[in-house]
Each structure stands twice: as structure tokens, then as C-alpha cells.
Amino acid sequence: MNLQFPRFFRPLVGRNIIWRKKTSSKVIYLTFDDGPVPDITPAVLAILDQYNWKATFFCVGENVSKHPDIYNEILQQGHKTGNHTYNHLKGFSCNSADYLLNVQKAAQFIDSDLFRPPHGQISAKQIKLLKNDYQLVMWDVITHDYNQKLTPEQVLSNITNNVRSGSIVVFHDSVKAADNMLTVLPLALDFWISKGYTFGLL
């Protein structure tokens, strides 16, 4: 089963976006999208704390505006945050001026020079508007934790089969992904630690 972002798509988004950090060190860049969400993001923070592992949380501005306490907790625990638009916009169905405004609105709540486009959708024009202010971050391993047709075993094997040094891995601290994500996250951390990987921060 190929669960990765289609490779044919990558050239369209160009060299201003990173998919994986080029490194030979055994480092994994763990990321979480779409929070902060009550109960779920704090549960992620508790797991990461237990493993002494740091991650980057690409937050939806609207969620940060509703849950600033959880957002602050992410930062207090030594993790990083990134901008994921204010309303989780799909770049391909949004004009670029509106897209930029939405990112700027999120930036009032999220102080970061990292940006990840929701759904991986971003046009060349939108890249041009954002690239001077943001490092655009995609991923090379998406867990599909939100796919409720996948079992935790399938989600985990997708991770263990595809990670390598410098991989950028995406989980979701969302209600939809919670069952898979909260089951698989500790298993993925156990796996990485057993293979000698450490965390990197974007």
C-alpha cells in the first residue's frame, strides 16, 4: 500500500519547500497538524514528555484563538509551532490574496517562521507570496492516522517502512485521528528509539 504523498506532485511545488531534511544523522522530525484540540493535544504532550521527545505543531489559527492555554503549553514544553492558516484553507480552491490574508490572520496567534499548507495544497503564486517570510514544510511520511479504515497496525507499518534519516513525519492532533494516533504514537517512538533515532526540531 502506498500511502505517501504522490511523488509526481513534488516538482509542482518547487524548491522552496522541504519534504525531508537531507542528513545522514539518525534524526526524525516529528510534526502534528491541525491542533490545538482539548484533551487530544494535551494527551500528545503527555506522551512526548514521557519519551522526552520534541516535535513541531502546525496549528490552525482559529484553534489557537480558542485554546491559547494549550498553545502556550506546547511552547512551554519546548516544542515548536508553525502556521497552518487560520481556517485550514485549501490552497487550490482559494485565491492567493485571501490565502495570504488567512495566513497573516493566523500569524497574529502563531509566532513562527514555519508554514505548512493544509491538505498539502499550495499554488506557485501562493508559494511566491509566502516564501520570503516562511520556511514551507511538507513531509515525506504521512501517517494517515485520520483514516479510520486503517488499523493502528497499518498506520504503524507505514511509518516503520518509510522513515529514514531526516524524515519529516506527520501525525494529526485532531478528533478524527485520535484513536489511531494515540495508539500508534508511543509505538512509533519505541520503534525510533530502538533503532537509534533521536528527535530533530524544524
Ligand SMILES: [Zn+2]
Ligand atoms: Zn491540516
